[in-house]
Amino acid sequence: MKSIRDGFGEALVELGETNKDIVVLTADLADSTRVKQFADKFPDRFFQVGVAEQGLVTVAAGMAEAGKIPFTTSYAVFSPGRTFEQIKVTVALNDLPVKIIGAHAGFGASMYGATHESLEDIALMRVIPNMVVVSPCDYEEAKKATMAVANNGKPTYLRLSRQDSPVFTKIDSKFEIGKANILHENKNPKVTIVGTGPILPEALEAAKTLEESGIGVVVINLHTIKPLDEQTLVHYAKITGAVVTVEEHQVMGGMGSAVAEVLARNFPVPIEFVGVQDSFGESAKTYQGLWHKFGLTKEKINEAIKKVLHRKNT
């Protein structure tokens, strides 16, 4: 078990060594967004802007105008939560390679309650032209995603989780922005599960149960929500004829919506959406308590699969 934010922080230090254009800015959250090590090692390339997320993003835009690759860190509820307009106008419309790092996304800050739980950030970011949206699923993938977004030359949102979570991707598995990874593939699959972020182990567990009961499954890790890997999604929709999406985010406007838009255009199949169903979060000692309460579990994924298979077959 390791955290996605740690993967980000470690990769950032590596990047700092090799790429002098990387600068890091934070809004009084260096430690918990894991940029403290970068700050200690490269003090001249680190900027503490105070509890000022709007300033965070707009100052970073200016640095990108001056040729730098700024990484801005805060909690996702604040940035992009508070900084939507700043991102749209000064980062995306200017088409600058500013990296918006949204930490504690999903239910990771469970103890702090609804104000600190970011369940809308994917929707906010994917609707802005020019933005790239990346949501790594574990520590290893977070490292690769951090390296990749540093060099993509585009405005980019990187979604990070707070909690320690299973590391189920390999150090040498391929990561390419915009190219989905297949985590599990039955030779004769009946349903496709598309997931993003650290909820994916639940999807893999659900797949295991299904396989045991004789239902073949494909599990796709959709780490890039924009640009979307339409080819892979359409390919497996054609093969399986049924899709379940799984995300630690509102189902409205999130990753599942993005998948639905593509399939509706190209190859409509029944889809079920596992995610937060139009409600706010709340406090709980651990994120698992909230995953359970809001239906982000392997059991609920299994239910969704039964439902989607029923729809497919009737």
Added chain:
Amino acid sequence: MNHTTNELKKVALQVRKDIIDMIYKAGSGHPGGSLSATEILVAIYFEILKDDDVFFLSNGHVCPALYAVMAEKGMIEKSLLDSYTTLNSPLQGHPERTKLKGIMNTSGPLGLGLAQASGYAAIKKDSHIYCMTSDAEHDEGNHWEAVMFAAKYNLNNLIQFIDRNRIQIEGTVEEIMPLGNLIGRYRSFGWKVMEIDGHDFNEIIRSVETAKEEVEAPTVIVANTLFGKGVSYMENDPDWHAKAPNEVEYKKAMEELK
């Protein structure tokens, strides 16, 4: 100085005519602030910017003035001014970095420009970075986040002009949201502050020379200006924040700008 004051005044007069002409032809635009900012923008582009210096316009709605100055300076074709706000024109209703070469920052939404100028200034320490803001956009929290950032990081290469015309969309700045002691506020944050007549080229240019001598703090030059300057019926009237003149008003304005 590269130009005499009289030469600069001639440019400013032509810029004012262009502003009225563009807004009249477009049927939309922001004449009041464009006319108050004219001398500041002319001075920046004709006298102040050197080598790698750059300028950030924060209150982007005054872009008719910016476009007109760019045309006078030869940065864009003069004929392009007629395309202001028309479909496919690089001269957008609010200026865009990716649409027009020479524009540093997309602007219009207020309170964002000084922060971008500050970020740029924090990286390009060997250049002077200029930014123009409006007094009314000092209502925006984002702006004050940048004020603190620039002071904290000792951005002595950052020079901000405030177009202090005291008018905003729905009334006077004093009515809509009093700014308190604006000069005192900047001083308390550690900025160097100067106050000038924003229509006097000599004062504008001299204030920048003084600002450049500063070794630690960013500088703000509070430039007192007249909203709608040069067109009598627009002066100090908030109605002319975002309104195009009709034919009669257009002719009267062009008559006055001689």
